[in-house]
Amino acid sequence: MEQIKRFLSDFGLPRIIIAVFLLALFMMAPAVGVNVPDALKDVFNRFGMNGILVLALIPMIQAGCGLNFGLPLGIIAGLLGATISIEMGYVGAYGFFFAILTALSFGSFFGLAYGALLNRVKGGEMMIATYVGLSSVMLMQIGWLALPYKSAVMIYGFSGEGLRPTISVDGFWRNILDNFMSIKIYDIFDNMVVTISDFWAYIPGIKWYGKIPGNDIGKWLYEPKLIFAFPTGTILLFLFVALIVWAFFHMKTGTAMTAVGSNPIYARAAGINVNRMRTISVMLSTMLGAMGIIVYQQSFGFIQLYDGPLYMAFPAIAAILIGGARVNKASLPNVFTGVILYQGILVMTPLIFNAMLKLDMSDVIRIIVSQGMILYALTRKTKVLK
Amino acid sequence: MDAILSFRDIGKQFYGNRVLSGVSFDVAAGQIIGLVGENGAGKSTLMKILFSMPEIHETGGYEGSILWNGSEVKFKTPFDALDAGIGMVHQEFSLIPGFTTTENILLNRESLHRSVLTDIFSTRISMLDRENMALRSKKAIAKLGVTLDPNMLIKEMPVGHKQFTEIARELCRDKVKLIVLDEPSAVLTESEAEVLLSSLRLLANEGIAIIFISHRLREIVDLCDQIVVLRDGQKISELPAKGSSVKTIASLMVGRSVETQGQTDVADTYMNYGSSEPIALSVEQLWVDMPGETVRNVAFSVRKGEIFGIGGLAGQGKLGIPNGIMGLSPSGGNVKLHGKPMQLGSPYAALKRGLAFVSEDRRGVGLLLDEGIDWNIAFSAMQIQNKFLKPLLGGLFQWRSDREMLNLANEYIKLLEIKCTGARQRVGNLSGGNQQKVCLAKAFALRPDILFVSEPTRGIDVGAKLVVLETLKKYNSEYGATIIMISSELEELRSICKRIAIVYEGRIEGILPHTAPLDEFGVLMAGAKSETQQGGRSEN
């Protein structure tokens, strides 16, 4: 009994409810006729898509700056990177990495200023961050309209100036990571064909096909049915960035940052420049946010400008909190479990509700789960004893 | 005179730790009682019992009885005590900064206009009767014999006026008979304190009894009728103020029976440091702005390999000295390390020059409660001296070696007998004594030349105390390190230091050898030396 109680308080009741809820949804799925491989495909896809955005929250939480409600600032840096890359006309992997590098440099610059501001409002970071994020999105609306972009794919055709609210990355770097070494399962004439990178194909139960030029599958008269897909490249990049974050927190600077978040006075007494550490953490958060949105866009297929990034911080924050993070402590397992649980709920609830009640309640459930989780974290006493 | 308040055999223990036993004394109407004692003598616990503070109930109540107007009382909450006519003025101001004098004096006791609505709903929706409030506050201020602007905002007031506002607030209760003042003059200037004392005399003449708690023994002797001296939770003496000298009271406060068997021997082993040793640290004109522990002008020097003690009562500034030198509090002055000037205000610079500090605020400054023992011990050494780091890619990255940290932690766990489940246990879950050992290990891991240790045995059990003190001595003798120990416990200082400086009101009142008689220390601690010999603080 004692143990159960401790487990409940450590793990948090809301998290258990969500995990059990998700499990129940998955168990119900076959019974109500939901296509499970399809749902899983969606979950993996969103896992890779959102992962880095959630990862972006770790540095600031660890440095004691709280939940980064100002994530939209990083996203704006990412949007700048993406649009500039398209403006230059770079396509494919080159365009994608150019976008990321540009985004990172904007992100570091924004993060520096944002960090300097947050250092002057210690204790009130979260509310300030929220409104810094919102105001920067609003200010950038003018930017999207007024900046001298010329690329025909991005600007309004008729007026000739100002960017469109949604810009397709098709033909630039859409799905470039998703397709990298992706594992797909097709149904071709009732045969299960497993492909890697749409290149190496294998029909279970029959034989190796060896090399099939990837494009051939699509050219067949019979449209092959995609049963399942695993976005290997996206997830690999996410894991790679997670590895870098993990490594960072195993280095001297990362260790100092953790100490600053745990007890800033201890850190100061140990000769650490607390403000510098906080600034670095804000820069890292902003840069990861900038990179994260580009990875998101290559999966999603579109760049959303104007008020698109306004509420982008909430899903990421909800995910990391569902994963078990606290306002002042977060780890990589928090990110992984959080993204899986949160995106799992987002994918499964509309499917199940549609199948059972013919009702799409996904919006309502998304709002209640994510905001409820943030609310729960805010009202919980931070565990650090003073 | 009949006593309005009597303490009868009051005793109290916190978790088996006895802090008060058998304290009895009476307070008569119009009498001023001075309550004196060292820190931890039990003064504040006694007052908490009188006011029935929640922490008293939560720790199992108290022994003995309190008689108020001749009959026994047991107040349920502090508010009951206030209603009965006992007022308390705390050391820290309890005033609302944006309210006027009048509003503060009548806080939550405002005069109200009655109306029909009030009768239907609650009195909380009646309008304030500002005229009547002004009248009442003026009356209360008048009792003090001072002039206060009733419409001035607290935040715009000089400190002295705030103190008077607090007292006026207690006076303004309808039937206040007794006022307890806890260190009321600590924040006041000389002249403000004078005015305060004469106000208090005025109140006493009106028949209000006063319990006056102060470290300023001169004030106690000047103001009070009767003086009660507490030491180690017991009433040591009760004597009329008339005819008592500051010196006698001071020695009563600290004068334990001299049972320092063996301890002098221990100290003797540290006599062998030669005065030919070079000066390791010299401090001149040091001022430190540490809240509640202000250092005004401190000078001393310590030789290499010495264990130097700094003592004094709480709030006099002894804690400010290490915090200032280590750069944790704003400070200034000339500090020389091995003859070379040291930069003040930067913890990094101090640590880099081979200083280390075990803070008195273990949980606040000394530890990362959320991290393991290994982190806590190794962190400073890693950040300052690049220990426990492996360079990667030709030194481009500094990789943390968790294994080396763990080894170090295990070493200290064994050496200091830290009781834990393992080197990765969260420090927040350790007991106070073991936490203190972790703090020491953290400092030792830096291998400092000069080690400041502040209140190393506060709040830890006897066994841990011994280990801590032994380890300090060992570190001193093995590495020839200089140790500067700051402690409220005089006996402890006398047991391991050779010379002990006593701090009073932000200055070093004097430096004595550990063999000096106790009452000499007492006189220094009470600031009586400057008062008796130099004729008052003001001329200092």
Add this chain to the structure above:
Amino acid sequence: MKKLRLFLIENSVVITFIVLLAIAIPASKLPGQFLLQEILTRLGRSSFLVISLLLPIMAGMGLNFGMVLGAMAGQIGLIFISDWGVIGIPGLLLAMIISLPISVILGWLCGSIMNKAKGREMVTGYILAFFMNGVYMLFALYAMGIIIPVLNLELLLSRGFGLRNVIDLINVRQCLETFIPLKIAGVNIPVLNYLIIAAVGIFIVWFRKTKFGQDMRAAGQDRAVASAAGISVDRTRIFAIIISTVLAGFGQIIFLQNMGTINTTNSHEQTGLFAIASLLIGGASVTKASIPNALIGVILFHLLFLVAPMAGKNLVGSAMIGEYFRQFVSYGVIALALVLYEWKRVAQEDASRAMLRGGVAPDKGKVNTL
């Protein structure tokens, strides 16, 4: 001279906006009578909402982002009277009566949650508003027509439950504005709205002078001292939020009857933003706000609202830039107010530390003579 400088500093936000408008109004080339009419109308419909923010500020809880909860309660009231077909002023009164208990419950909830998150009331209220929006959607889109019977089927979606996106408030539309018709020089003046606003203004002024108001101010300035003096701080804070929520509910009813329609799922979303931005533009801060702040703020904010697109078009050739600028201002002014508030707080902490210095400095001079 010094007084003038102080005046300028204290009113810097208001002055900035007046200067901004002095450029934008002529540039917009909008006719004066149109502007006057619009401002008088908007003053009548929005001021009540802004005034609802005053008490929590007095109680030290900052800008009440949770006022959106009250707005939801008001909308629920309006939805019911539309369903039941109650018309005119009685309809509005009934809507207010329906909203009252809902507001009280929501306000109590909001206040209790904020008490659990002392020191971060604002961000908590902000998130709570989003959370309750989810609950509200559950009510509006699913419960209506399934759990709660709806008489007027025209309110419902074609699927038979859940409210339509837009609800026409034809029954109560602008019944306040037209109740006492008064037209001066071709400009309609909503007299009854102003009377109601005057009434709530008097209520606020009266409330400040009561014992309750005094307790609220005390709790707002120093929770510890107030509670040591026997004031039950937590209850006082909850009460401040309840009153604010109830007033916000009434305010939303007044606002929507003027607009004439409810956007079922998002009418309330911008309520908090606009009300808070108005109050701050009127010169209020996180810790201090008055009725004049509210009224001046409504006028300035809505003038900017009105002229920004046209001014943008005439000045930089794009109406959208003006519109985006206005949106930026709404958020930016809140960001600015929050930053100023935190800076001030940090500076005050430093100052109170300095007070404890207890004359360190004077001694320094003396040392040299020794």
